[in-house]
Amino acid sequence: MGKIEKPLKRKINGREIKIQANDTEEIEESEDSDEDLLTEVQEDESSESEEESEDSDPEDSEDDCDESSEEQSEEDHQNVSEDDSDEEVESGDDDDSDESESDEEDQQINEDHRGQKITAEETASKSSTSDESKILQNDKEGSESEIATKEKTPRKGGRNSESVKSVGQEQISKATDEYDAFDTSDEEDIRNTVGNIPKNWYDEYKHLGYDWDGKQIIKPEAGDHLDEFLKKMEDPDFWRTVKDPQTGQNVILSEEDINLIKRIKAQKIPDVSFDEYAPWVEWFTSQVEKMPIRKFPEHKRSFLPSKNEAKKVSKLVHALKMGWIKTREEQARLRAKKEPQFYMLWSADDQAEEMRRIHKHIAAPKRLLPGHAESYNPPPEYLFDAKEMKEWNKLKNAPWKRKLHFVPQKFDALRKVPAYPRFIKERFLRCLDLYLCPRAIKMKLSIEPESLVPKLPSPRDLQPFPTTLSIEYKGHTDMVRTISTDKTGQYLLSGSDDCTIKIWEVNTGRCLKTIQTDSIVRCVEWCPNAALSLVLVATGNEVLLINPGVGDFVVSSRTDDVLKEAPNSDVVISERVKKAVQWCEPEQSLYDRGVRIQLKHFKMVTQVTWHGKGDYFGSLMPDGLNRSVLISQISKRKSQLPLTKSKGLVQCILFHPTKPFLFVATQRHVKIYDLLKQAQLKKLMTNSNCISTMAIHPGGDNLLVGTYDRKMLWFDLDLSTKPYQTLRLHGTSVRGVAYHKRYPLFASGSDDRSLIISHGMVYNELLQNALIVPLKRLQDHQPFNDFGILGVHFHPLQPWVFSSGADSTIKLYTN
């Protein structure tokens, strides 16, 4: 029934007035013919086709037809070649129209359809005509319906219908030929020119396609229901007229088609000619042959089971066994077993929010655990007395000021406790508390003090270094300010406040020699030149060059010979130098003591130091102002004043071990002078008020400075003018510092009596900074007048250290 309704609706839209009467009829009719679907289709299709034929505007096509007729009327249609078939059709149409005018009586229903179609689709194809002709041949009975259409058409355009009819006639004759000539299957389907699309696409539109020029082809006006009804009544072939959905044409089914449909409906074999009961030909015998058909026997492999199959089967079996594939039962079981799955609706797993809560969890403030007051049976002292109750009531308007937010109540048994009346409110307030409670993560820096301490190697790994007191050198009667050793480490030289210099045998602690001086000995130093047996002694205002007379006698006597005669030099010594220092031959008494040269300075000499080669030495007079530093040369017996200006109170001077540099330590800075260029190279900032002493690393790139304010400063001269490291190891002022010449060791002695041995590894690599590890504190000296250790000196070869103290002893510490 649905199929009927569609056209109905359309009609309603199109013509409102007529419908009412027709509609009812149609429905009735359709209901009547409900039983037979085929008829319904026919009716429906036919009505549509009529509409289309009416809708299409015939006038345009008429003009075209006229023009073409004029041109091609004389042509012989029979002789038209196959190539220009399109033209033929058109010309054919024209001819039809001409002929239709001449004999209208001969018209058939087929022609009518034909005409409509052509008017609608100007460029009808050859194949369509051939198809039509087929139908024509079959439909010769329905002449009545033919008449009906004929009568209908004049109402709109009589001429058009006539022409159509005439075309139909001509087509028949031609189509038969063409059919024979071109029976190609692919041409049969093309029946319209708008493309191979269903016609119902254009149901809603007035047109049913586009022509060559892109203009709409208007649907032929379909007859209204009345027309259709009439047609139904009059057209004998109406019942067998079917609308072709592809082309929108009414097609009258032939007898053959109807028979075919009938057979299909009866569930018979559609082909009439098929003999169901034809005698059975046994192409393949149904009996089992006992003898082989073929002469040769079956191949052996046909008896053997296929290996390939076996392999495949075994694979499948294995897969089943392993559970890789499942049988249907198993699958069903699994499906039944499967639990419902849940999905996150609002967020994904990888969302950051979750992680944030885990990692930066802010704990809610903890609430107090319920106490006795909360108990259902609290001790009597928790129950409110009258006064407390009064107070409770008084704070009605400010409940947050109450001590308790409830009144403790006593119940005999837990089961008698009524539900807490303010439970919801209380819970809400509690949540509100939590919500409003300001919570923030306190960013606390947790730095362990241990982690700030640099990782240093264990002292055990830095062996050897002096650890134990081995020998004490006793003999001096006053503070031993200064010590020094000879190059081989056989002898130790010490200068003391008791105005003596002593030479000791290192290994036994034997005092070999004692040389008396006139004043306090402030500094002694053994000559670094092995060819000279000389020690430099600063005592009072004098600097003495003493031949100790120990060690190699040859060297000793040669030294005496060298120093015996002063070289004559014509160089005039400036007055400034002359006043500062005078080279003197020692008196006989002094000479007997070993003094070879005496330098009388104009101020007290506090320090003397050898240059590495043992020819030059520097002497320091802190009170000498701009003449405080003096450099003297033994071979020429000449002195010079390297500094012209006073640099402040000079505390200590030192020669660079290899380069011609002089280090001058004032109270605050260490200045490095290039003696060749006579310029200041660097100024080291000690950040300290009073430098006491300094020592230079045998490599020459590192300087150790001790200060009276308890610090030791390690300068890396390549690195910076600021200390590479500041060591605060001592409790009081540092008086002596020393580097070992061979081992990576340095030591410092201070007034707190402690001698501190440290590991000071200097690497050849420029990128690696020195490694400084304090190793050992040795505290054996006795205090004397608040002085502890005054001099520190390393053994030149062994990892041993000497310390001289104010307690007039010298101590040797060995590894």
Place this chain on the structure above:
Amino acid sequence: MDKSIENELQIRLITKQDIYAVPDDPITVQASVDCKELNELLNQLLKASNPDFLKPKEFDFLAFGQLIRLPLTAHLQEHAGSDESTVDVEYIERTPAPEPQDTILHDDWVASVQSTDKWILTGCYDNSVNIWTHHGKPVASVKEHTEIVKGATWVDRADPSKGFISVSHDQTAIIWSWEEGTDKLCPKITLRGHERGIDSVDVSKNSHLLATGGWDTNLKIWSASLDVDDSGEPISKRSKGTNKNSSVRTPLHTLKGHKESISSINWVDSHTVCTASMDHTIKFWDCQLYGISNEIVDQKAFLSSSWSPLSNTLLATSADRFIRLYDPRSTEGTVCKSKFTSHQLWVSSVAWSKYDEHLFLSGSYDATVKMWDTRSAKAPLYNLQGHEGQILAVDWSNDKYLVSGGTDNSVHIFKNRHPK
């Protein structure tokens, strides 16, 4: 198990001294038994087995080659011995305690001592060389050297008349001739060649050669003969300061190799010298090929050494408080076989006994002389007290006397009561 049984041990007492032999049946003793109790036990056994044995004797007991100084269980634990099997305990007659006999006072520190059957030769810091009797009677004293005498040794200990050699920090060594028993000391030959002070001297076993070493790091080999002529040195080359009677001799060979001073020299055999040096090495020199045949390297500067021909091992002391026993032939493990720890300060001198391969003497800066058994590394046998300053030299050349000299200017003589 019963507790009493648990604390008992089975020991078997054995000995190599036949006169003290007891039946070697296993004896069950308390595990905590110590040396004293073992002594009592052994004396009872000896009394029982030997009717002639009247006077109780003192014995020392050895287990696992070490003297038992602790209770037996502790000793077993220390040497990882099992207390379940029978322990073989060897006993030896205890070395008797030396008795102080005499003290010889010098004018200055005594740097070296050496004794013979009758005489004691000392080198002194007052440049003198002295000869004393064992009872402290001065026999001869001569100050020939101009510097401290660091060493003095007899050319032939058996025959003092062959003279002796002294070395000094005046860079010379002198071979002296001495008419035995008189004060006639005559410097025969002056050995010149060293450039710095000489610290050590030793004469070869056959008394033909002597070796000296000192602060010039060279080892020099000299002829030890008293004949003046065989040196071939013209008399004109004599030094000014020396006695006119003496001639000058130059070294046969100079062996260079040490980097620092040679502190001690020992002849291993007639053609091998062993030197201990401050450069942390001990070198063995072949005096036929004149090269280093062996070398021991340690961590610290060596101060003294002593070679034992009985056990072919070397004792050496370093600039620390230990005495180390080296076996230079050892190929496996360290050459240092054991370390004797008891001294408090540097051990300046060490000397083997000539008759027992286990006994030796050491003198230290802590003013004690100790007598050791090599089988007891933790504790010495005896401490010989008496000195009041550093010990610089000890000597056990004469089996009967333990002689030591030190910075208290004295030489102490202890009588050893165990001469074979």
